Amino acid sequence: MTHIMMSWTSQGLIHALGWALVHFLWQGAAMAALAALAMALCHRSSSRYVVGVGALTLMLLSPALTFFFGLQQRSSVADTRAPVPHAVTEWLVGGGSTAAIATTKSSAPFSSDKFLWVVEVWLLGVGLLSLRSAGGFVLLARRRRYQSSSMDSHLLEICRALQDQLGVRRVIRYCECLWLQAPAVVGWFRPVIFLPATALTGLTEAQLRSVIAHELAHIRRFDPFVNLFQVFVETLLFYHPAVWWLNKKIRAEREHCCDEVAVAACGNAAEYARALTLMEEWRSAPILAAAANGGTLKERILRILGLKSLGAETRGINLTGSILCLAGALAAGNALVVMTHPALAHAERSHSETFRATVAPPSLAFAAPEPMPYQQSTPTPSVAPKPSAAHPENARPQGEDHARTTGSYIDEMKSVGLNDLTVDQLVALKVQDVTPEYVRALQQEGLHPDVEKLIGMRVQGVTPEYIHGWRAAGFNPEENQIIALKVQGVDEAYYRGLVDAGIRPDIEHLIGLKVQGVTPEYVRALRAAGLTVDADNVIALKVQDVTPEYMKAMHELGIDPRAEDAIALRVQDVSPEYVRAIRSLGLTPSTQQLIAMRVQDVTPEYIKALQSAGFKFSINELISAKVQDVTPEFIQEAVKHGFKDLTLQKLIELRRRGILDQKADL
Numbered sequence: 001m002t003h004i005m006m007s008w009t010s011q012g013l014i015h016a017l018g019w020a021l022v023h024f025l026w027q028g029a030a031m032a033a034l035a036a037l038a039m040a041l042c043h044r045s046s047s048r049y050v051v052g053v054g055a056l057t058l059m060l061l062s063p064a065l066t067f068f069f070g071l072q073q074r075s076s077v078a079d080t081r082a083p084v085p086h087a088v089t090e091w092l093v094g095g096g097s098t099a100a101i102a103t104t105k106s107s108a109p110f111s112s113d114k115f116l117w118v119v120e121v122w123l124l125g126v127g128l129l130s131l132r133s134a135g136g137f138v139l140l141a142r143r144r145r146y147q148s149s150s151m152d153s154h155l156l157e158i159c160r161a162l163q164d165q166l167g168v169r170r171v172i173r174y175c176e177c178l179w180l181q182a183p184a185v186v187g188w189f190r191p192v193i194f195l196p197a198t199a200l201t202g203l204t205e206a207q208l209r210s211v212i213a214h215e216l217a218h219i220r221r222f223d224p225f226v227n228l229f230q231v232f233v234e235t236l237l238f239y240h241p242a243v244w245w246l247n248k249k250i251r252a253e254r255e256h257c258c259d260e261v262a263v264a265a266c267g268n269a270a271e272y273a274r275a276l277t278l279m280e281e282w283r284s285a286p287i288l289a290a291a292a293n294g295g296t297l298k299e300r301i302l303r304i305l306g307l308k309s310l311g312a313e314t315r316g317i318n319l320t321g322s323i324l325c326l327a328g329a330l331a332a333g334n335a336l337v338v339m340t341h342p343a344l345a346h347a348e349r350s351h352s353e354t355f356r357a358t359v360a361p362p363s364l365a366f367a368a369p370e371p372m373p374y375q376q377s378t379p380t381p382s383v384a385p386k387p388s389a390a391h392p393e394n395a396r397p398q399g400e401d402h403a404r405t406t407g408s409y410i411d412e413m414k415s416v417g418l419n420d421l422t423v424d425q426l427v428a429l430k431v432q433d434v435t436p437e438y439v440r441a442l443q444q445e446g447l448h449p450d451v452e453k454l455i456g457m458r459v460q461g462v463t464p465e466y467i468h469g470w471r472a473a474g475f476n477p478e479e480n481q482i483i484a485l486k487v488q489g490v491d492e493a494y495y496r497g498l499v500d501a502g503i504r505p506d507i508e509h510l511i512g513l514k515v516q517g518v519t520p521e522y523v524r525a526l527r528a529a530g531l532t533v534d535a536d537n538v539i540a541l542k543v544q545d546v547t548p549e550y551m552k553a554m555h556e557l558g559i560d561p562r563a564e565d566a567i568a569l570r571v572q573d574v575s576p577e578y579v580r581a582i583r584s585l586g587l588t589p590s591t592q593q594l595i596a597m598r599v600q601d602v603t604p605e606y607i608k609a610l611q612s613a614g615f616k617f618s619i620n621e622l623i624s625a626k627v628q629d630v631t632p633e634f635i636q637e638a639v640k641h642g643f644k645d646l647t648l649q650k651l652i653e654l655r656r657r658g659i660l661d662q663k664a665d666l
Helices: 002-041 045-080 083-093 099-107 112-146 153-166 197-202 205-220 223-236 241-266 269-281 297-304 315-348 400-415 423-431 436-444 451-459 464-472 479-487 492-501 507-515 520-528 535-543 548-556 563-571 576-583 591-599 604-612 619-627 632-640 648-657
Strands: 148-150 173-177 184-186 192-196
Touching: 002 045, 002 112, 002 241, 045 223, 045 241, 112 223, 153 173, 153 205, 153 241, 173 197, 184 205, 192 197, 192 205, 197 205, 205 223, 205 241, 205 269, 223 241, 241 269, 241 297, 269 297, 400 423, 400 436, 423 451, 436 451, 436 464, 451 479, 464 479, 464 492, 479 507, 492 507, 492 520, 507 535, 520 535, 520 548, 535 563, 548 563, 548 576, 563 591, 576 591, 576 604, 591 619, 604 619, 604 632, 619 648, 632 648
Parallel strands: 173 192
Antiparallel strands: 148 173, 184 192
């Protein structure tokens, strides 16, 4: 008997654990849907971060509670089953039959073997991911100890000053390393901020300050501990996609929160965005570390620069998807719970006919979700109970009021040409308040958008009046263009302002101009500075930060470039200071020569060195000398060999032929 009870206990643990893992499929989906719904309603990254971490905690607790609940239920069933020990006793003494027991086992929806297989696969996955995480921890610890070095005093002072500014009182080490390409935080109780050599040499001081502030924000918010918790949950619940999705959202919102701290601390959002763009090219950071270039780069840069991101524009669609996912998860959970308890009863019941008829206790079944608005308008004869004399309340209502209740929204949408709509489409249209009147008004303006575009236009607040305004201005925009115009906040007043400033953009240029922040005032200022601009080149001028002040300074120096030359000058960083320095050495290069000199890195110091060697040269010869790497040191070497009457052209030829190159010893 002791052996039988021990076997039953082991089987009970496997059943309880197996059901907990299976139930988490719908529980995790429901929690992810609730988290997505709550995040869509939150306007701050910090609020969405708290919601995500809270939902992840509930995901971890859910299978544990389900497991203990299952054990308790099986224990209560075992305490009340009298016929089973009697049947087992009969079988042991030979008076009974094994048929009943075999029937009982085969009647369970999930046999012990299947549960054992589920648990074994889960344990295997947990073991493999645990080894992966442990290996990552060991590798980080080793690199932290042996593959890093101290920073110089100047950078250390910057780090300490930022730490004091952010109010971080913990003891933090700052190290330089070669095994990372972006700054990162490693460690929990004794954190270390690693600054890679690529960042120290490739970022300006302002950019470096912003990314260090980002890492300090991670430490101040205790993000490494939360990240460790995320890795733990991913390891235990690895089989559910909702866990990985939620962890990805948490990590993205965490980066947004730290970005806000970095911008607030350093005050230069544009420089910080440039730093992120550079570090994306160097991107390489382990998942166990909190790096400054984590998260989605495009989304982060849009948020830093105060532009609308795709996530913000699809908020309504995200809400709809969350509601549908939640409804589906609850429906699946209801079906699974109803199935679970009969399975438990069948697995533990005796030969008693009364016990065989037992079903799951009503208190354990989930209530079916409330029908969505579109369901109320569709008759469901396959579900509704048939009217009977014994239950007249089940009879279907009659009359015009019922006809209006069952088909109004669907029929009206059909009347405007939207036929054969799916359940998802109906819900999304209804949630976004897409009415038949709204569709008719759009059709009167000559538009016939499909369901997706209708939802997008409604989400963005596109009104028939807005479309009419563009038609009155002489445009005939398509649905996608209208949505893009509205997303970027382009209205008729903005267009009229650009026309008054002297340019007439089309729809695509309008969107590009607005995205780049080109205002009518900017266009007027460029024209006042002497530039002839149009819709094409004004965008490039704005992107390259060609300001009216820059153009005025160049005009004062006698340089009157075209728009294309102004862009090239700005791209090559030909500043008024550079032009003055070159002219102070007796040279007067043209616009194209200035660009070529800057491309070849011809500096005033280089020119001075050649002049001190006694050479006279033209600007084109100077550029050729730089291209051929004719340095002052090379000139001195040629003089030492006794060459006389050297010209710049002869020096270039000596360098090209390698005549003065040192030969390696054999």
